[in-house]
Amino acid sequence: MTATEPRVEQPAAPQGHLLELENVNAYYGNIRALRGVSLYVDKGEVVTLIGSNGAGKSTTLRTISGVLKPRTGQVRLDGLRIDALPAHEIVKLGVAQAPEGRRIFSRMSVYENLLMGAFSRRGEKLDDDIARVFDLFPRLLERRTQQAGTMSGGEQQMLAMGRALMARPSILLLDEPSMGLSPILTEQIFDIITEINGQGTTVLLVEQNALMALNVAHRGYVLQTGKIILTDTAANLAANEQVRQAYLGEI
Amino acid sequence: MRLRLPERLSFVDLILWGLRVAIVVFVLVGSYATLSQGVLGFDGWRTLLIVGVAQGSIYALIALGYTLVYGVLFMINFAHGEVFMAGVFTAFFAATALADSGILNGNPLFGLAIIFAVSMVTSMVVAVILERVAYRPLRRAPRLVPLITAIGASLFLQYTFRSLYGSGVRSYPTIEILTGTFDIAGVPIQKTQVVVIVSAILLMVGLYFFVQRTRTGRAMRAVSEDKDVAAMMGINVDRVISTTFAIGGLLAGAAGILYVFLFNSVSFSMGFLPGIKAFTAAVLGGIGNIVGAMLGGLFLGVLESIGPFLFLDGLGVPSTNQLRDVVAFTLLVLVLIFRPYGILGRKE
């Protein structure tokens, strides 16, 4: 491992991370969106990325899921390099994502959306998984045949998460799950995140609502203009004065 | 103070309103005049209707190719008419060989199956190669670029086949089981017309169920809605796009043979006009919408068949039939101007 940039001090971690980014640089056209991002997620953790709009949180997730290819640097899943794989291969390896803005298939029914989530698991029985999703999100069961685009924002978010869970991911990437949701719904969603994590799914969570995110996470990274400027346990971060000022709306 | 600026009714609006009014008046007055002259009896109109439906079924089948491709790539595959031509032009040689060896009329179902297979597979291969070579490298390019490529591909295919197979018009051998008429409710209808309409409907229904019910169909719909997310679901977007072109090609190939049932002749340039017409049909029904493409095709077929005579003859316009394409293209222009998302399409 050769890190070219001085790395932010990280808490000690066991060898063999589930997901690891090493010195990743990514560009949109000529705009450098990620500058030497290195981070890791261990099995069973909830890790959150916080930062302001445009800081590169979503870009980091896009890089992990293979939608955006890093120009340099590595992304490894269970030690296997995935940064050059096409997105659909990465899904098969167990990385599922509920993207920012939900992006459910709005012209398909709820049920079909869930089937799409399990697309990579060709030929397997899906009944158990669907039951699990309906168990987590009873609202979706009620709206099983409804066209997804006609549901409310909260329901769509549930669907997006349910859809991602259908892939039986080893790591679930959640991008701004609380966006546009009322406080009550936001809280519900975060409760569910905890629950999902309790059931054994590792979660990488990107959230603007930093406080809520740090509440459910074990660890966190703070991104700013494409760089990781801070990382610590969630509790420490929540207590950090700088973080509170910059991202928790405290003045 | 509430002051509305006078610019609100622009020059463009004026022209558009003028156009609307003119067309409506034209159509109404023309239709009234034609009908009141009573030149064509009930049987005549019925014949026109059947002719229109048969022609329209073919437009609809080709239109499905436009709609499918538009659905996943949001581009007009200008060369789709040539995909249609490629299949049926190639199948001509199979058909002649079969006819010469007596299989075509000795064992017609087998012979037809081979002809359909040759045509459909050829069209499919052409469509897939087209996508791979001409469109895939350009998916991220500005809109104008793949569109120009598509126009180039249309010309290139047309004249490649002209150079390969010759420029003459070739006529298919007679398929005896398709000659003559069926009596349907006392009305004699050409067998070919019945076969064309029925097969077109079967193919379209088949496609509908394929897209709605199968895994690949769902993947196509997913890609159509959101490519990035589809990839996140584990869908190989490139493969799905290839599949979409392949299906569009298969349908175009089938449409080609049905076209031959009706018109019996093939040439290198046969794809261009039906292609544009089918595109019109696809737009008419709301591009990207499968049911819309079917209905749009039928509507256009009937309008082309009935429209020129109905709207124009009563006004004393000579040679109304010559203006058939004018009617079709005017419809295209009107639909795109006033309802660009089509009759069944939704506003984006």
Added chain:
Amino acid sequence: MPAGLTDGVEQATMTDAAADEVEPTRGAIMVVRSLTKRFGGLVANRNVDFDIPQRSIVSLIGPNGAGKTTFFNQLTGMLQPTEGEIEFNGVSIVGLGPHQIVELGVGRTFQNIRLFSDMTAMANVMVGRHSRMKSQWYEAILHLPRVREEEEATRQRARELLDLVGLARRYEDESAKNLPYGDQRRLEIARALASDPKLLLLDEPTAGMNPGETGRMTEFIGQLRRDLGISILLIEHDMKVVMGVSDRITVLDYGEKIAEGLPEEIRTNPQVIEAYLGKQAHA
């Protein structure tokens, strides 16, 4: 404060844009009444009433997806409201095209920076000046002297604006897309200012900036109002910016206005805290 900013401002104060607006009216420059915007079944804005006083800085905050940008787009004519009335300087602008609203004196920037990325920085600003130029196409063909003069004047003005926002001279002939991110934001503001707006709409001007840049931008916004005498409507997530610069703050949630008032009032408004700032923030 980088040298570029202050230098530029001094120059800019000389221009007529500033001279025009010295009258100390506190009447509203923009008045919005019961504005509603629906997309199919979705209601993006519902019955929003909203005023922007002359020479004030008003901020619009709210969670992502609360309808802020939709609201912006209606003020600039890029979307037409379903219902409601928008008046600018006493003139109803509902139904007007974006270019007409620009001519009346409303300039804007975009949340996700929409520059003419293949045009040079200079050309971008000169396009911004378009609505204030008078020469016609046939005059351009005839190469009338006044076309040349106007072109020269526009170039001069564009240079001033580039200086004002602190863009280095060396960027003048660089494609906009090759500029660093922060400079692209500045360039967008310069382009908006080129139309001599009386009201400037800024959509998340500090997104993607680090605290240092954000601080400078905050100061710059204040300076714009002071020196150019224009009104500013700001969409912003960074509460530090919002609290630091705004005269008034309006909070949107679910497309509805849930609060309005002075920064201090907003900060302590329980509804706002619940909907936006996060109730744990003070828990």
Added chain:
Amino acid sequence: MNDTMLGRFYRRAAGLGLLGTLGAVYVALIGIVERFEPRNIVTGYLTLGLLTAALVVFVTAYRATEPPHSWGIGPPPRQHVLGAGVLAAVIGAAGVALFLVLNRALPLDAVLVNANDRMSEILGLGLEFPAGALALLGAGLAFGVAAGGLRLLAPRFRGPLIAAVVAVMLVSLMEPFMRVVLLQLGQNAISGFFYQSGGLTVPGAIIVAGAVLAIGLANSLRGEAVRERVAEMPADQRRGIQIALFVVGIVFLLVLPQLIGSFLSEVVGTVGLYILMGLGLNIVVGYAGLLDLGYVAFFAIGAYATAILTSPVSVLGWGLSFWVAIPIVMLIAALSGLIIGAPVLRLRGDYLAIVTLGIGEIVRILLLSDALRPWTGGAQGILQVPPPEFADIDFFQPQNLYYPILAFVVLGAFVAISLANSRVGRAWNAMREDEDVAAATGINITNYKLLAFSLGAVFGCIAGAFLAVKLGSIFPHNLNLLVSITVLSLIILGGMGSIPGVIVGAFVLVGLPELLREFAEYRLLIYGAVLIVMMLWRPEGLIPSAQRKRELREHEDDEDQWAHQTGVPTAMPAVERPGP
């Protein structure tokens, strides 16, 4: 040495070899080989027919010798460069040989009209069957060595060498043109020395190749110094050179028709019409970004308006003078631009394209139709369109008509350049890049689109007016979609938004086929290929405008997964250096 890398290099070469086969067989099957056979490149030694097929194989072999991107630093070793070239060329040639065997065994010509014995004979290097196929393998070997050798040459030699070969081909292809010019200059002897039965003579070819090679070598060895010297010149001196060149250019343009005679003036006149249309469509497509596929409509309207106004036998029978008619035609043009433009300008790119295509067809059908026959004469067209009158000049003579066409082209270019460099051009640029933002920046989108459309219409109509005059009559049949496609193709070949591009495009796509009749058959095939190849390979055109170059290359490195999903990861570590 990296074995997998080497393996990939050779696999790629083999693949390119197959591509070479496919290309050569394609060229043969569409009949180019046979059709171009009568035209000599070097009389007695090489014909254009064989050359086209051979060129395909050679070019793919040359490509095969190019180290792939993943190769890393430094060129591959020499023996492997040669090896890849030979592999590709031999596979290419062997494929062609196999095709010859197939063509003998199967009655391919029942389906493929060009798969005849003559084609086989040409492909088989003119030899009898087995010998020809075997000779092909030998030729493949030679090609491979040549391709590899060319690659291994230092660039300063490679460039001039390629230029010399290309020059021989071009000079030979230009035979009809050169012969007429030399004839005009009374230099029959020179013509006879260089040319014989439509191709270069051997001494002619040697002289041409030698001259180009010498110039090329001088340029690559000494050119830098000369350029530096020019750059170092004082500004006024440099300006002097510019002015001198400019004056020479003008004089050249003015004496051109006298130099080239009436036939080539006719061709240049036709090219002029297309340049005029290219300038007009360039405003619409290149500046304003509106893809108009119905541009022929304006060409037709201009031609018919002129014919109706000036012909004494038209329905009006006014028999106006051309000069009186032209302003009226321009007015009609602008109006038709507005009327056609207004409704369609709200449409997006591809919808706009297809609607304009439809409008072009509508105009064509109407002009032909019985319904408008009293006005347009139906298929019989309008006859007796008089040439312009000016002093005693007979403008029916192409050598004279050249001048008014040139004047309008210059005027058109002037208008286009003036607008491009003004507030208007900037607004068009902005609009093309982002319509919404342009509107939000204060640009009246509708007006600027209409302006572009109407100006384009005026250019098209003037070209149409000259067409009517040039022919002395006008018929509906050739005013079809292909005119639109031709104009579009020439803009794209030259470079959208680029005026020199339009001129070069028109000479290449309109002028050349007029001279090379063999190409007429493949004109549209070539247009199609030009459109595809340019978009894939060089979307900004041969002579791009700076603005467009930036624009069309925009998204190149913005990689998105669904654009690059297939294949193995291409990002190879760049540390391995292939050793000798």
Added chain:
Amino acid sequence: MQKQLRWTAIFAVMLLALAACTNTGGTSQSASGSAAASTSASADTGDDPEAVCAADEFGCVEVADGDPIVLGTALVITTADADLGQDSQYGAHVAGDLRNEEGGVRGHMIEWDDQDDQCSAEGGTTAARALVADPQIAAVIGTSCSGAGVPAAQITSEAGVTMVSPSNTAPSLTDPATHEPFYARTAHNDKVQGAAMAQFACEELGVTRAATVHDGSPYAEQLQQVFADEFVAQCGGTITGQEAVAPTDTDFRTLLTTIAAGDPELIYYPIFTAGGALMTQQARETAGLEDVELAGADGMQSQTFLTTAGAAGDGVYTSGPDLAFENELYQDVFLPAYYELCGCDATLSVFHAHAFDAANIVLDAIDEVALEGDDGTLYIPRTALRDAVFATSDYEGVTGTLTCDENGDCADPKISVSLIGNGAYERIWPED
């Protein structure tokens, strides 16, 4: 400012140049070839070539001793209509070859410069320009298509080059109002064929109601118009409808249904093979047209038509120039030479014999008017050549006995009507 100056300069120079042309161009090219004026020019100059050439408005073609006489062709030899032009080109070349075998014309071999008229006005212009640019071209055989013929006739006539077309049939080309002085043709005028069919329809078939269809080609449009006019004027018949289709159309059912509504007894559709065959088939299937007679013209006289139309073709009448040239010259001399030249065993199209006659008329005229100089140079006065061609009378060619009128119509139009039966054409009218 610099740029502005530069542009001003260009304009100034251009204007000057234009002015300059006025002087130079005016004197040399004031051609307004009035045939009448020029005919008299060669009247009394005797046999001195220089005097004759000086007196001839367009001068002479000078063929040096040992050089060949060069004739041009402007025929369609590429694209879809290539067969038509290629056929004529072989026909003309055969005429030249036969002369060459006999030692040429006045001891000079005949050579050809073949240009492509592309079957379009643009192509005709280019081809004619290419030919008249070469002072050695004595005369031109062409064009194939009438559309190309209109501008080509104008160009050749301005240059004083005689042009004889083997296949232009449009009436306008030889209409006194629009005829170009150096243009003649050996093909029949459409007026003859249209009128013949009208006559056949009312006299032989006894029909009184007819509908016509054309495909927008100048040829078909003209033919059906002549037919309609004659049908009304000569037989007092009724035209129930005049319709049009596009050459690429395949669906004629709508059209036929509306035609049937007019209740015609005969449909005349002088269109081409592809459309004609389809229309024939579809007409047989259309209700209301069961008993209607179908008639076309020579565009539908081809083997392809018979195979394409199949059984539906039986009973269709087609008119056309009588091509059963039963003379020895055609059968024993021309055809073998033609086959050898083209390497084929059937003629490609129909106008080769007309081209052969056209070339022969031109060659005879050259033989007649050419003057020999002292140095063996052959002088062919251009106007005299034209006059000689136009003076052709009772020329026994393979297409009949040809006599040219003052408007350039030289054909001996023998129009016959054939009936298709059992997949073959059978000539039924006029009875010999």
